[in-house]
Amino acid sequence: MGNNQDNKLLFGQEEKIVRLCKAEMESGEFEGNPLLPKYQKLVRNYERLLKFTKKIVKIADTQGNVLKKREYKIKSLLNNSNQGFLTFGNDLLVDEEYSAECTSIFGQKIRKEHISSLLSNDSGAQQKYIDVFKSVFEELKEGNLEHLPSNININNRNIDVKYKLINRLDDEYAILAILTDVTEKTITDAQIKYLSEHDCLTCLYNRSYIDKTIPKIIAPSNLPLSVVLADMNALKLTNDVFGHQKGDQLIVKVAQILKKCCRETDIVSRWGGDEFLLLLPNTDSYACLQIVESINKACRETEQEIVDISVSMGTATMEIPNANITELFAVAENRMYKNKLLDNKTVRKNIISKIETVLESTGIIPPDHIRRMKSIVVKFAGVLGFPEESMETQNLILLASLHDAGKIAIPQDLLKKQGQLTSDEWEIIKSYSEIGYRMAQSIGEPGVAEAMLALRERWDGTGYPSGLKGEQIPYLSRVFSILEVYEVITSERAFQSALSPREARNEIQRQSGSQFDPTLTQIFLDNLDHVLAPE
Amino acid sequence: MQKLIIESSKSTPEINFDPENNILSIKGQSYPENAFKFYESIFNWVDEYIQKLETEASVKIDFTLPYINTSSSKCIMMLLEKFDEAFLSGKNIILYWYYDVENESELECAEEFTEDLNLPFNIITR
Numbered sequence: 001m002g003n004n005q006d007n008k009l010l011f012g013q014e015e016k017i018v019r020l021c022k023a024e025m026e027s028g029e030f031e032g033n034p035l036l037p038k039y040q041k042l043v044r045n046y047e048r049l050l051k052f053t054k055k056i057v058k059i060a061d062t063q064g065n066v067l068k069k070r071e072y073k074i075k076s077l078l079n080n081s082n083q084g085f086l087t088f089g090n091d092l093l094v095d096e097e098y099s100a101e102c103t104s105i106f107g108q109k110i111r112k113e114h115i116s117s118l119l120s121n122d123s124g125a126q127q128k129y130i131d132v133f134k135s136v137f138e139e140l141k142e143g144n145l146e147h148l149p150s151n152i153n154i155n156n157r158n159i160d161v162k163y164k165l166i167n168r169l170d171d172e173y174a175i176l177a178i179l180t181d182v183t184e185k186t187i188t189d190a191q192i193k194y195l196s197e198h199d200c201l202t203c204l205y206n207r208s209y210i211d212k213t214i215p216k217i218i219a220p221s222n223l224p225l226s227v228v229l230a231d232m233n234a235l236k237l238t239n240d241v242f243g244h245q246k247g248d249q250l251i252v253k254v255a256q257i258l259k260k261c262c263r264e265t266d267i268v269s270r271w272g273g274d275e276f277l278l279l280l281p282n283t284d285s286y287a288c289l290q291i292v293e294s295i296n297k298a299c300r301e302t303e304q305e306i307v308d309i310s311v312s313m314g315t316a317t318m319e320i321p322n323a324n325i326t327e328l329f330a331v332a333e334n335r336m337y338k339n340k341l342l343d344n345k346t347v348r349k350n351i352i353s354k355i356e357t358v359l360e361s362t363g364i365i366p367p368d369h370i371r372r373m374k375s376i377v378v379k380f381a382g383v384l385g386f387p388e389e390s391m392e393t394q395n396l397i398l399l400a401s402l403h404d405a406g407k408i409a410i411p412q413d414l415l416k417k418q419g420q421l422t423s424d425e426w427e428i429i430k431s432y433s434e435i436g437y438r439m440a441q442s443i444g445e446p447g448v449a450e451a452m453l454a455l456r457e458r459w460d461g462t463g464y465p466s467g468l469k470g471e472q473i474p475y476l477s478r479v480f481s482i483l484e485v486y487e488v489i490t491s492e493r494a495f496q497s498a499l500s501p502r503e504a505r506n507e508i509q510r511q512s513g514s515q516f517d518p519t520l521t522q523i524f525l526d527n528l529d530h531v532l533a534p535e
Numbered sequence: 536m537q538k539l540i541i542e543s544s545k546s547t548p549e550i551n552f553d554p555e556n557n558i559l560s561i562k563g564q565s566y567p568e569n570a571f572k573f574y575e576s577i578f579n580w581v582d583e584y585i586q587k588l589e590t591e592a593s594v595k596i597d598f599t600l601p602y603i604n605t606s607s608s609k610c611i612m613m614l615l616e617k618f619d620e621a622f623l624s625g626k627n628i629i630l631y632w633y634y635d636v637e638n639e640s641e642l643e644c645a646e647e648f649t650e651d652l653n654l655p656f657n658i659i660t661r
Binding site for chain 2: 051052055056058059060062063065066067169
């Protein structure tokens with residue numbers, strides 16, 4: 001309707017002429033005029049032409065509008081596709097129409113720019129582009145485009161390029177270039193590849209990378225190939241007592257040591273939780289042992305707060321091609337476990353010694369407390385009928401070393417806090433016996449662990465952590481708690497003076513049957529002079 | 536009379552005029568550089584066809600023209616006039632104009648073409 005109205009206005013003058021002419025012809029004014037028939041024919045044709053014109057204008061406008069809308073939609077589609085689309089003919093100049101991403105990729109408008117200079121700054125490369133594009137237009141062979149690089153650098157961006165030979169009009173060909181900025185994708189792909197091949201904690205290669213690398217690493221050119229399987233000691237203890245964060249720090253330290261002691265060509269990997277695998281190409285057994293020794297040395301020289309760094313290692317060397325890598329790993333693993341057993345005693349001894357040193361040097365316990373406790377427990381064990389080499393006496397000695405170990409994991413300011421503790425603080429303090437329990441478990445002392453857990457239980461059942469009563473409390477705990485309390489109250493402490501032997505005796509007597517086992521208390525008091533006698 | 540068959544190209548429609556079965560079909564876009572030159576042979580063929588057409592014959596004309604440029608529009612109108620004149624002279628002619636329901640311009644154009652014509656003009660979706 002609107003269009004018809006427009007057309008009436010648009011062709012109003014022409015329609016008026018037709019109306020006037022028709023009226024003149026019908027008026028009879030020109031009857032007999034020899035020009036009248038020609039005039040009538042002219043008017044009819046003019047009217048017909050006007051009709052045609054009106055229709056054609058309307059059709060053209062309608063189609064034009066639709067084409068414009070389509071053009072806009074297609075442009076929007078291309079401009080929002082985040083891909084550069086451009087075409088060029090055999091003059092190699094970029095056509096007028098290209099997608100917005102092209103401007104972004106090339107950093108400029110590219111209409112009528114030479115495609116070779118857009119794709120490269122290097123004259124040699126530009127000539128190659130020209131030769132290939134020309135050959136494509138001459139031979140109409142799209143396959144020639146495969147000789148061009150599909151990934152190029154433009155303005156420090158990584159651009160993926162695809163080319164297509166297209167039939168633009170009936171006999172006119174063009175090359176369509178589709179450019180995709182894959183910079184972010186390349187970075188992400190590299191990150192994914194890195195994460196898939198590396199352990200995120202230590203940044204060493206992971207097991208999956210090793211599995212992929214083995215076929216390459218056993219190549220004859222890498223022989224002799226040595227493998228080292230290294231297993232961390234005391235990681236469980238660190239995790240159980242000081243938390244996984246400290247454990248992770250220990251793993252990272254070991255990874256750093258391994259990396260430092262290996263060469264560029266070596267492959268250092270985290271094989272499992274606390275296991276590492278080193279693949280040493282072109283390394284005979286002698287050179288391999290030298291690397292192992294340098295790792296041991298670096299571990300010894302690395303200062304650690306509580307738990308010394310140590311790893312048990314097993315090695316194996318492949319001298320001839322086609323040997324079985326699985327067997328090689330198995331040999332290294334067996335040797336590693338064998339060494340671990342041998343190292344175990346030393347590691348355990350070192351841990352206990354380190355704990356004693358840390359407890360005293362940090363002031364968690366009074367100086368010489370452990371030595372005095374060891375002396376008392378041996379003598380009282382003798383009174384109870386246990387020889388020094390008996391398991392009971394040895395466990396009491398170990399208790400003397402470790403009974404306060406759990407306090408290492410308690411914040412120092414809390415341990416040394418003056419005045420009343422809040423209930424939350426008290427809960428933290430009380431947890432030390434459980435930490436000590438885990439520590440003793442970690443070094444393979446379940447009996448001592450049970451005794452440590454029950455050191456703060458009371459005979460009357462009001463102690464912690466489990467409220468055990470009477471003989472529910474492990475025997476070693478009942479023995480040790482009497483000795484420990486006596487030793488502590490007769491020593492000078494930060495906020496309390498030492499009690500005299502008489503006062504201490506009275507205090508122990510007073511707690512008999514409430515805090516302490518009355519029978520053991522009586523035996524202790526009866527033999528106090530012997531137990532306390534200097535060695 | 537020979538069939539008139541012209542293969543379609545990028546800018547011209549397919550012409551398939553079958554005088555034996557009296558089915559005349561034009562199908563495709565029309566925007567040749569020289570429209571009159573393209574349609575001239577069609578006009579001549581149609582003139583001869585109509586001249587030879589017997590009154591009792593039933594002619595079916597199928598038009599499917601998704602896009603036609605201005606010159607082609609003029610030619611199509613001339614063609615329609617020829618058929619309309621034939622219809623008015625008693626020939627049995629029926630025209631089917633097929634349009635794409637998703638292309639709003641096609642229906643509008645079809646309606647424009649049908650104006651001032653007398654022959655049965657059916658606009659239907661394709």
